[in-house]
Amino acid sequence: MSERIEDTGTLVEDHRLTPGTAKALRVAAGHVVQIVDLEGQQVGDFIAYRADAPGEYLSPAHTCSCLVKLVPAVGDELFSNHRTPLMRILRDDVGSHDLVVPCCDPERYSRDYDLHDHPSCLAGLQAALDAFGSDWPLHGELAWNVFMNNHLEDGRIVTYAPPHGAGSSIDLLALTDLVVCLVACPQDLSPCNNFAPSDMALRVWDR
Numbered sequence: 001m002s003e004r005i006e007d008t009g010t011l012v013e014d015h016r017l018t019p020g021t022a023k024a025l026r027v028a029a030g031h032v033v034q035i036v037d038l039e040g041q042q043v044g045d046f047i048a049y050r051a052d053a054p055g056e057y058l059s060p061a062h063t064c065s066c067l068v069k070l071v072p073a074v075g076d077e078l079f080s081n082h083r084t085p086l087m088r089i090l091r092d093d094v095g096s097h098d099l100v101v102p103c104c105d106p107e108r109y110s111r112d113y114d115l116h117d118h119p120s121c122l123a124g125l126q127a128a129l130d131a132f133g134s135d136w137p138l139h140g141e142l143a144w145n146v147f148m149n150n151h152l153e154d155g156r157i158v159t160y161a162p163p164h165g166a167g168s169s170i171d172l173l174a175l176t177d178l179v180v181c182l183v184a185c186p187q188d189l190s191p192c193n194n195f196a197p198s199d200m201a202l203r204v205w206d207r
């Protein structure tokens, strides 16, 4: 049983995110980013950039390649598009994540549901980056689908409702200065969030 940052650290940032909304913030090397599902069965989409080199960012595809696995676990590092480790997973209550599919975007809802004004992770992330004052490029395929319960079955990607409960969290150690952004996924038309998106928290701890 690993120690919990709540018992040993100092909370320096705490932001509550309603579905479809996001927060971007700077994280110093050595601080711990904590993603919390406040109400349960909720997925967040997470992106990160090197603060000193925004052209280098967390890459789910490179992370899968470097780890030689589809789902990272406690102790694993998360890699950039230049295969630099940017974060390390210190603790994870959930253990299921998707690094294959992009975050939901306006086209996901217009193409698949004929809905043309549905909120999306991509729009939420973009709004948060805009509010942060960044003009760094955002690509939906660079989002890590935190806590998403996707399974590969006979070559198909099947989404199941996440089984994890309220208060589940994951702790990520920043290995370099980063800008990170988290959105609470507003997908209410698939099992992704068990058809009922709910709030998440983005916290930063000094340990």
Ligand SMILES: [Zn+2]
Binding pocket: 045, 103, 104, 105, 120, 121, 122, 184, 185, 186, 187
């Ligand atoms: Zn989404």
